[in-house]
Amino acid sequence: MRATKTVTALLVVILMPFKTYAQKIVIAHRGASGYLPEHTLEAKAMAYAQGAHFIEQDLVMTKDDELIVLHDLTLNRTTNVDEKFSERARDDGRYYAIDFTLDEIRTLSATEGFRMESGRKVKEFSNRFPIGKSAFRVSTFQEEIEMIQGLNTSTGRDVGIYPEIKQPAFHRKEGKDISTRVVEVLKDYGYTRKDSKVFLQTFDYDELVSIREEILPSVGIEVNLVMLLGNRTDYPWMFEPDGMAKLAFMADGIGPSFDLIVDRGSEMRAIRITDLVAQAHGAGLHVHPYTFRANPEAVPHYASDFENLLEIHYFRAGVDGIFTDFPDQAVDFLQSR
Numbered sequence: 625m626r627a628t629k630t631v632t633a634l635l636v637v638i639l640m641p642f643k644t645y646a647q648k649i650v651i652a653h654r655g656a657s658g659y660l661p662e663h664t665l666e667a668k669a670m671a672y673a674q675g676a677h678f679i680e681q682d683l684v685m686t687k688d689d690e691l692i693v694l695h696d697l698t699l700n701r702t703t704n705v706d707e708k709f710s711e712r713a714r715d716d717g718r719y720y721a722i723d724f725t726l727d728e729i730r731t732l733s734a735t736e737g738f739r740m741e742s743g744r745k746v747k748e749f750s751n752r753f754p755i756g757k758s759a760f761r762v763s764t765f766q767e768e769i770e771m772i773q774g775l776n777t778s779t780g781r782d783v784g785i786y787p788e789i790k791q792p793a794f795h796r797k798e799g800k801d802i803s804t805r806v807v808e809v810l811k812d813y814g815y816t817r818k819d820s821k822v823f824l825q826t827f828d829y830d831e832l833v834s835i836r837e838e839i840l841p842s843v844g845i846e847v848n849l850v851m852l853l854g855n856r857t858d859y860p861w862m863f864e865p866d867g868m869a870k871l872a873f874m875a876d877g878i879g880p881s882f883d884l885i886v887d888r889g890s891e892m893r894a895i896r897i898t899d900l901v902a903q904a905h906g907a908g909l910h911v912h913p914y915t916f917r918a919n920p921e922a923v924p925h926y927a928s929d930f931e932n933l934l935e936i937h938y939f940r941a942g943v944d945g946i947f948t949d950f951p952d953q954a955v956d957f958l959q960s961r
Contacts, residue, residue: 648938649945650954651786652676653915654695658949660753661736662702663693664760665771672775674952677945678784678823679772683765684791685800690726691765691809697721697791701739703732703762722798726764734760749919765806769813784821788852792831803835807843816845818876823912825850825879829859836874848876850912853884863900868907877910877944885913885941890926897941905942913937914947916954931957 655667656674663682671679682695698718699705705712705719708731713719721729736753738745745755769785776782787806795802806824815822824847826832832851840846851871856863862871871878880900887896904911916937917923918930927933930950934957937943948954 648958649677649912650675650951650958651678651680651912651945651947652951653680653947653949654682655679656949656951658749658752658918661734661760663695663762664734665763665768666760668768668771669775671951672772672783675955676783676951678786678821679768680947681765681768681785681787682790683787683802683806684721685795685802685805686721686726686729687723688725689800689805691802691805692721692726692729693763693765693768694721695790697794699724699729699732699762701737703729703734704756705732708732722795722800729762732762734762749917749922751919765809766813769809773813782821784823785815786823786825788825789828789831789835792826792828803831804839804843807835807839807845807847810847811843811845815847818846818848820847823848823850823877823910825852827852827854827858829874833874848910849874850877850879850910851875852914853878853880855881856884865903868900868903868909872907872909875909877912878904879912879914879947882913882916882937882946885911885943886924886926886936888924888926890924892926892928895926895936895940901942910945911943912945912947913943916946916948916950918948918950918953 652671654662655664656670657667660667660670668679681693683691684694684697686692696702698720700718709719712723736755737748738755739748747755765787772783772785789803789806792803810822814820824835829851832849836849853862861867884900885898887898890896901911916933923930923933927936930953934954937946946954
């Protein structure tokens with residue numbers, strides 16, 4: 625009976641109307657990664673069913689130039705690569721995806737993210753999916769797009785994609801032009817205009833400029849670009865009074881760490897909101913901060929709980945959308961407003 629009720633609830637979520645593109649949105653960070661192993665197709669299907677407006681794909685390249693959905697450059701943290709290919713690590717002890725073919729990566733089992741402690745695999749978040757349980761694998765960018773587009777067809781919804789080009793400078797050093805390949809795939813699947821349901825993101829400003837001025841025109845498409853911001857030191861000029869206005873010549877939005885929006889030193893009775901959102905909105909930029917997690921240890925002390933954290937950022941700071949491992953909770957929060 626409980627399983628039947630769960631399926632019914634998910635179907636209701638899938639079929640109900642959602643807020644429009646221009647309104648507050650929920651971006652599934654690595655899928656519904658608070659519930660299932662990150663970036664697996666299962667995590668993405670769950671995020672879709674939970675009502676996410678966009679689903680994120682971190683992208684890296686394989687030895688044979690395929691795009692796979694993987695957060696890290698390496699396979700260490702989320703697969704059993706050390707068991708399958710123990711002799712293939714580089715001198716730093718890491719197994720880089722770019723050193724393996726897609727066929728080789730398909731032989732690996734994907735799992736909940738872990739770290740090594742005293743020779744043991746320990747989950748990054750204690751109450752998440754068990755390490756090494758069930759059967760998951762690493763998927764390609766195309767496979768994930770086809771699943772999301774297929775669900776859009778079968779449900780009548782229009783959920784978007786939110787790919788990130790991971791460390792393009794590293795790929796270029798390895799002889800791979802990851803950005804051009806990503807843009808080509810976007811064109812292949814019909815993401816060709818600013819009103820297409822896609823945001824393309826990167827932490828690399830030089831790459832952002834190259835994508836805007838060279839790659840998009842050469843491939844013949846135009847999509848929304850998002851500059852990711854992890855701190856104030858990588859590009860200090862962006863945090864000057866005219867920084868967002870300058871950035872707006874190249875980007876359509878920013879994806880800052882939420883610590884750049886609300887000072888982590890804030891207290892419950894003294895929330896200190898920075899001027900970043902106001903400056904970005906003044907320059908016509910979307911603001912989609914990351915990463916909102918409902919795990920108690922991940923909620924900053926200035927918020928009483930996860931819902932309060934969402935309230936502070938969505939409505940007091942005024943962001944347009946958020947990246948979260950728990951899309952269902954963010955969707956429920958917005959629908960309750």
